[in-house]
Amino acid sequence: MKDIEIIPEREGQVQRKGDASTPMACNKKSTAGSVSQRACVFCGSRVVLYPISDALHVVHGPIGCAAYTWDIRGSLSSGQQLHRNSFSTDLREMDVIYGGEKKLLLALRQLIARYKPKAAFIYSTCIVGVIGDDVEAVCRTMTAEAGIPVIPVHSEGFKGTKKDGYRAACEAVASLLGTGSTEDVKPHSVNILGDFNLAGETWIIKKYYERMGIQVVTCITGDAKIEDIRRAHGAKLNLVQCSGSMTHLAKMMEEKYGIPFKRVSYFGIEDMSAALYDTAKFFSDDPTIMQRAQDLVREEVGNIYPQLQAYREELQGKKAAIYVGGSFKAFSLVRALRLIGMQTAVVGSQTGGPDDYKQLAEICDEGTIIVDDSNPLELAKFVLEKDVDLFIGGVKERPIAYKLGVAFCDHNHERKEPLAGYVGMLNFAKEVYSSVMSPVWNFVPRRQPGRAHTGMPSAQEKSVSLEEKIP
């Protein structure tokens, strides 16, 4: 293989801790031809709003965008499952020529009559942005006709990056705020912004807060119902977990309703505990909240610590690469890996900001590669260079790791096991352990130096046992 080089336009987006003198050149549009792991504006909106389970999510455009987002996230719902369907206006050539408004209106009329949703989100795709459908007008008409909020989401794929999609989603959610009763909202109450109830994670976190005596009014958007969102403005504090997607909404709520917000993370023992303590500090008028938080942390950590120690003994000194969507998650992962004895050799994200990367550099070891908006070739290069034992990423990163014979931990939208909270930390350790320690790596070419491409032992090598060959 010839060496993989970094595309010149991207050189400012790759740093090594210790070498970097300038801030990360992030927040850039992806370079054409770079095979970015990012998606588009539509994707940003769709992932954020997806978990709202009693709303109708209609993708206005040709079929692809809807087909690829059908039942795509592991966001669980305690009620309806409407969000797990894929609805599309499935525009055809004639619709593109004559405009898709009529079809959209009819589609909404039919779908709302059939499914009786509590609200509808209408996502504009690229094509809608070019043919100029007046989606807002259709939404106004349907809102009046159906008596439910029919909300346009301005998510034309080419009009920015995934971050702009997050913003469009925040604005769609914001249009619902302030429309519900806040009568039963208690003085010690929070909203969780940016948890998506993947594998039931929101339920875990909610229970912690309840044990502390804090009411969780709404989670936006994990297991969210439209009714919950309508009354979210009653909460006293917003806890922003996925800062990349939800800071915009938090700021809007601060401005409009005077609700302050705090950035938190629910991954790993340290960040999880800090999230609970920070919340308790905010409600300092009731010291029992902090007391309960301390009891909770003691109990929960006590429950999992002995097991974590056992994993740590096995995983000590192993190296990991992390590539995730949001950079805030990366901080927690670096810390969580450290807790189980592992070192982060490569870390990157699709959408981090300059401050995020600066903070990331602060918590990483010397020489760690830090990368923004990476691509398969670069990631493969870094994995090989650092000879990592584990890769943490999503669906598109998984085959890069596996192809090179590297263990993998799914930290993506479709995960089936909760990784948040204390129980999530234990799950994380278990998942890392069950991939890193698998005996299958004994057979992969990377761990059999000098062997042919297939990893088949040559006649001479056969007399040496596999165990002896493996460092």
Add this chain to the structure above:
Amino acid sequence: MSTLSSQTVSACASCNSFDCDPSTCSARQPVEEIVETAPFAASTEGITAATRNACKLCTPLGACLAFRGVEGAIPLLHGSQGCSTYIRRYLISHFREPIDIASSNFTEDTAVFGGSSNFKTAVKNLRRQYEPELIAVATTCLSETIGEDMKRLFHEYYSENWEEGHPHMVHVSTASYRGTHMDGFHNAVRALVETLAVSGTRGRRVNLLPGMVSTADLRHLKEILADFGLPYTLLPDYSESLDGETWAEYEKLPSGGTPMKAIAETGSAQLSIEFGHTIAGTKTAGQFLEEKFGVPCRSLGLPIGIGETDAFLETLGTASGRTVPAKYRQERGRLVDSLVDGHKYVFGKRAIVYGEEDLVAGLCAFLCEIGVEPVLCASGGESGRLEEAIKAAHPAALRKSMAKMEIRSDVDFAEIGEQAEQLKPDFLIGNSKGYKIAKNLNVPLIRCGFPIHDRIGGHRILHLGYRGAQMLYDQIVNALLEAKQEGSEIGYSYL
């Protein structure tokens, strides 16, 4: 460390508690109530203006898949970043392999002023990063709608950048509002031969244009062609590039794929064989080679089941001047023997078949051959030729079942699900996206075709030839036997 389990802790789906045993949870609801509270609830009014849970994908996906089957090719989607990422993700979840698809990353400016500069940057970066032999461009709905003229773009690009050894470039138009992923696939194959085929002295070579089949199918087709002693061009061939070995070093472009030289030689072949009754007589790659180079095009159905495989092997026999090798005669014999052994288990069983039109036609023919009644043959495809294709695939068996068979094109999974409740099938056969319907009806789903997102090895399923029929048959019979066994309290140990 043996005390450590790798079992992770999950919440009970009924009460959301992590301390609960889901199997004994008091809040547990019957599956049907949980899964489809709203989605497929009966309502009398039809949904005509929306597609719900599509039984098709967009055209660029098909084109990208075809292009991944050419050696040294990198697909480039001229349009928004999301198209490439979504398609990669969708394909990766099926093939479980790295699938790099580049994008020219349109922005608002690009949409207004055109994609020329993005295109040039993309080609420059791809050449540098991937060193491809072919840059295979597909235009998405965005670039198609703003009227990108790729001929002009190619011309403009070449006039500034042409040099010895520059990779070839090919373009296929894949506006996703025109057709489905199958159209994208076939049009990409046509674009490849249109651009790359050259004339030459007519030889013994056979062009095999199989359409969208599995990696196991492609390997089997190559084996068959070799056993007939025929030189061939199999286009595309992602049997290795999308189902390869683990690597010691990262392969920028995975090895395998139809060599460029072999595509060039399609123009001097003795014969093209093209699978797919629905595309017969349309503007296909085979048709182009016939018109341009006089290579006769033989259109066959996908060789699924006995009749269609017989037709394929007979065609190869004629082309090679050889009789069908003993190996295949024996495979056919064993298949027939097993059909006899299992015939009573499947006779009169009712099946719903769905997926791409030509796959549906092939599966339907095979089901008719073994005595299963395909009560619904459904596809999201919209060629308008599904019924014709089914008739072509198995006219005799079909006449008997036709009365009970419904054939639906341009249909989605919600409609299939609604109809399935009326039809009460014994099993479903098709890709993994029918899982919820099967779960709802509590009947087996025989997974085949594309995509298989909920099992490992979906891309390695063999459908074609007698061997493919054998595997499908065993799966069908065993699924029915298992359903019978599981549905009975007796615990039969002989079936």
